Amino acid sequence: MNYRLTKSERLHADKLIKELFNEGSSFFLYPFKVLLLRKIELAGQTNQVLISVSKKKIKKAAGRNYIKRRVREAYRIHKQILDSDGMLIGFIFVGKPEMSFGDIEPKMIQILSKIAQDHPEKITKP
Secondary structure (H helix, E strand, O other), X not given: OOOOOOHHHEOOOHHXXXXXXXXXXXXXXXXXXXXXXXXXXXXXXXXXXXXXXXXXOOOOHHHHHHHHXXXXXXXXXXXXXXXXXXXXXXXXXXXXXXXXXXXXXXXXXXXXXXXXXXXXXXXXXX
C-alpha cells in the first residue's frame, strides 16, 4: 500500500477548486465541512484533496499549519478506505485550534467511511 500523498493527489488547480465549491455537494461532521465532487473526466485517476483552515477561526499561521499537518496525516494514513475514482474532496476545518491528532484521526476515518458508503456527491457531465 502506498501511503504517500503526492502532488497529483493534492487539489491545486483553480478551475477544479471553483468547480468543487460551486457544483459539489457537502456534509458536516464536526470538526469538518466536507465538499465532494465526482467528475467523469477524472474517472480512474487518483482522488484529489483540498485541506483548508479558516483564518477567522485560527488567527496565527502556525496554528493553521499545525492543524493542516494533522489533517493531511490522518487522510494520508487512511486514504485506502476510498476507491481511487477521480473524486475531488475538500476538508474545511471548523473545529477548535487545540484539537490533537488523536481527536482528528477518528473523525477522518468516519468521514472517509461515509464517503465510501454513501457517495452523496453529484456527478457532472463533460
